[in-house]
Amino acid sequence: MQYMPRNLVWIFSKRYIAGKELSNAVTVTQKLNAQGVKATMDLLGEFQTNEEMVHYYKQEYIRLIEESAAKELDNSFSVKPTMFGLLLDEGKCHAHVRDIVVKAVSHGRFVRIDMEDTQCTDRELMLYKRLLEEFPGHVGIVLQAYLKRTMDDLKNLVAFDNGRGLINVRICKGIYNEPAEMAYKDRNEINDHYLLDLDFMLRNNVYPAIATHDKKLIRGAIHKIKTYNISRDKFEFQMLYGVTPELRKSIVEKGYTMRIYVPYGKDWFNYSTRRLKENPRMVTHIIKALFFRG
Numbered sequence: 498m499q500y501m502p503r504n505l506v507w508i509f510s511k512r513y514i515a516g517k518e519l520s521n522a523v524t525v526t527q528k529l530n531a532q533g534v535k536a537t538m539d540l541l542g543e544f545q546t547n548e549e550m551v552h553y554y555k556q557e558y559i560r561l562i563e564e565s566a567a568k569e570l571d572n573s574f575s576v577k578p579t580m581f582g583l584l585l586d587e588g589k590c591h592a593h594v595r596d597i598v599v600k601a602v603s604h605g606r607f608v609r610i611d612m613e614d615t616q617c618t619d620r621e622l623m624l625y626k627r628l629l630e631e632f633p634g635h636v637g638i639v640l641q642a643y644l645k646r647t648m649d650d651l652k653n654l655v656a657f658d659n660g661r662g663l664i665n666v667r668i669c670k671g672i673y674n675e676p677a678e679m680a681y682k683d684r685n686e687i688n689d690h691y692l693l694d695l696d697f698m699l700r701n702n703v704y705p706a707i708a709t710h711d712k713k714l715i716r717g718a719i720h721k722i723k724t725y726n727i728s729r730d731k732f733e734f735q736m737l738y739g740v741t742p743e744l745r746k747s748i749v750e751k752g753y754t755m756r757i758y759v760p761y762g763k764d765w766f767n768y769s770t771r772r773l774k775e776n777p778r779m780v781t782h783i784i785k786a787l788f789f790r791g
């Protein structure tokens with residue numbers, strides 16, 4: 498996929514990305530809000546080593562928060578810490594992400610730390626805990642059901658919380674290519690663990706953001722929510738912009754909270770190729786277009 502011409506990949510990526518500009522993300526979020534759907538806005542970019550770029554990304558997040566507040570959007574923010582140099586200098590990264598959280602909190606908003614590959618897991622959990630201590634109720638983390646360590650991480654977070662009920666976890670399958678010693682590879686095994694993780698969260702006062710487009714998992718989640726009689730303000734569903742809009746609609750129609758991940762920005766290529774790889778039909782379309790266009 499990385500050898501595909503960028504122009505061609507862009508044609509197929511457009512459905513997954515609000516656009517290259519902040520104003521595009523605002524427009525998409527306004528449309529979602531009008532349908533009764535919340536958003537989490539994400540500025541695209543990761544693994545940054547250049548200080549000037551780090552500065553640019555931070556200013557862009559600050560602008561995004563101000564713009565969201567001014568336009569009274571119903572949204573939160575998602576941040577990838579490697580955009581702020583997590584793997585180079587954890588202290589500096591914490592300071593940058595903290596500045597973003599301070600700005601978000603000043604407008605009563607919520608920031609979620611996305612989870613990246615396994616080089617980042619411990620560091621991102623540590624960053625989350627530090628921010629949670631300072632900004633309780635305003636930060637969340639992501640855990641990946643494909644990782645064998647995830648149940649231990651959940652137990653650790655619950656112990657850290659010590660009964661305060663502040664832990665907020667987006668549970669997803671996981672998107673990175675991890676070694677078999679660390680990650681389940683079998684689809685059914687990942688699904689089983691997803692539901693075990695969710696079960697643990699529901700029983701231990703952790704707010705779950707149930708991030709999936711998998712109908713079986715959504716059915717399983719709703720079954721658990723009903724079994725444990727969990728009230729609707731104690732969890733939410735999340736999906737990616739451009740993926741399974743009909744399924745999204747059916748969940749919204751049931752009256753559940755739905756939040757859509759709305760990515761935007763000039764660094765769209767890596768995110769897009771991950772989405773296109775998840776959708777095998779797209780790869781066929783791209784290859785056809787390579788031959789038929791012009």
Ligand SMILES: Cc1cc2nc3c(=O)[nH]c(=O)nc-3n(C[C@H](O)[C@H](O)[C@H](O)COP(=O)(O)OP(=O)(O)OC[C@H]3O[C@@H](n4cnc5c(N)ncnc54)[C@H](O)[C@@H]3O)c2cc1C
Nearest residue numbers: 611612669670671672708709710711735736737772775776
């Ligand atoms: C809101 C949100 C935030 C996320 N944050 C993270 C994160 O921080 N870290 C991380 O590692 N991963 C993250 N992910 C990605 C996640 O880990 C999965 O890779 C992704 O959601 C696909 O898994 P699935 O549960 O939808 O199941 P799948 O089995 O992959 O998909 C189920 C069905 O959904 C449809 N579908 C899924 N993807 C596509 C697509 N791209 N195009 C078209 N149809 C598709 C297909 O019909 C498929 O059969 C996030 C996902 C969501 C929804």
